Amino acid sequence: SGLPPRVRLQSHSSLIMHKVMSLAALVVLLALAPQSYATVQDGTMLSQFLSGCGTVPPGLSGWRTGEDPCTARWVGVTCNSGTGTGNTSTPATVVGLKLQGMGLACNLTRLAGMTSLTELSLDNNQFVGTISNDLRTLVRLQTLTLSNNKFSGTVPAWIGNVAQLGLLRSLDLSFNTFVGLIPSTLGNNSLVRLALNNNQLGGYIPASFALFPNNATINLNGNLLSGNPAVYTTAPVNFTVDFRCNNFRTLPTWCTNTSCATCAQVATCTVPPVNFSGASSMAPLFALATFMLAVLMNAC
Numbered sequence: 001s002g003l004p005p006r007v008r009l010q011s012h013s014s015l016i017m018h019k020v021m022s023l024a025a026l027v028v029l030l031a032l033a034p035q036s037y038a039t040v041q042d043g044t045m046l047s048q049f050l051s052g053c054g055t056v057p058p059g060l061s062g063w064r065t066g067e068d069p070c071t072a073r074w075v076g077v078t079c080n081s082g083t084g085t086g087n088t089s090t091p092a093t094v095v096g097l098k099l100q101g102m103g104l105a106c107n108l109t110r111l112a113g114m115t116s117l118t119e120l121s122l123d124n125n126q127f128v129g130t131i132s133n134d135l136r137t138l139v140r141l142q143t144l145t146l147s148n149n150k151f152s153g154t155v156p157a158w159i160g161n162v163a164q165l166g167l168l169r170s171l172d173l174s175f176n177t178f179v180g181l182i183p184s185t186l187g188n189n190s191l192v193r194l195a196l197n198n199n200q201l202g203g204y205i206p207a208s209f210a211l212f213p214n215n216a217t218i219n220l221n222g223n224l225l226s227g228n229p230a231v232y233t234t235a236p237v238n239f240t241v242d243f244r245c246n247n248f249r250t251l252p253t254w255c256t257n258t259s260c261a262t263c264a265q266v267a268t269c270t271v272p273p274v275n276f277s278g279a280s281s282m283a284p285l286f287a288l289a290t291f292m293l294a295v296l297m298n299a300c
Helices: 005-051 133-137 207-211 283-296
Strands: 077-079 094-098 119-121 143-145 150-153 170-172 177-180 193-195 200-203 217-219 224-227 240-242
Parallel strands (some): 094 119, 150 177, 170 193, 177 200, 193 217, 200 224, 217 240
Antiparallel strands (some): 077 094
8 A cells, every 4th residue: 555654554553453452352241141141041030920920019110121130230139249250150140039018929930940049038928829839949948938928728848858948947938828737847957947827737746846956946826736746855955936826735844934935825825726627618717717816816
């Protein structure tokens, strides 16, 4: 060309610099792509979950399909930061979902793909029906809180199965309408906090409950449990158990006002037992009405 050598050299250098900068930008984008893709996938599953809830609560109007819920700071969503860089990196994922008191009544099955969740707290909503068996895929869960909803049916045995939710430390199913027996699996895992109070659970306390560790907290208040909770023959160390408002004939000898204050007032909180044999279809309704009346009168 007719350009002076110095100009040609500067133009060539600029072209090289432009290519280097473009390559560097591409490398950065490739490094970030796995993390963005993973969290966008989580966002898609959460959006699908929310779409089955009917009217979207105002607090969740910021959830938009196709977004990264971590970068966009979605309400109720907690993320980890991922680890490493490049080919050895672990993408960021959604590890916590806390949607409390939002009036939600969604299909929990749509959360089955959120396998990185360590906490799922959906208390004080309007969820109904049984707990979906599809949630067995959430094998990393450490905290599961479904209290103050309208769940019914029996408590799934898989919740306490070590092979399913072996990392679970806290389980709160209180203030629902669960019926039937307490699964023996709940005493065979890593739980240190169990709240089953204010349901319609009947039968005996499983013998496996004697396996709960010291410092555990168990709340069985306000159910239809019967028999003698002799599973606790001696007072565990720093152990809290609430037996009130059931149909126990006696309590462990160590359970007194001084050593176990939550065991007090058993006699004043009695609720007629449900006939689970099906002899009378009105028995469960009568028991529920009696229990609600007792609550209104502050008997418990």
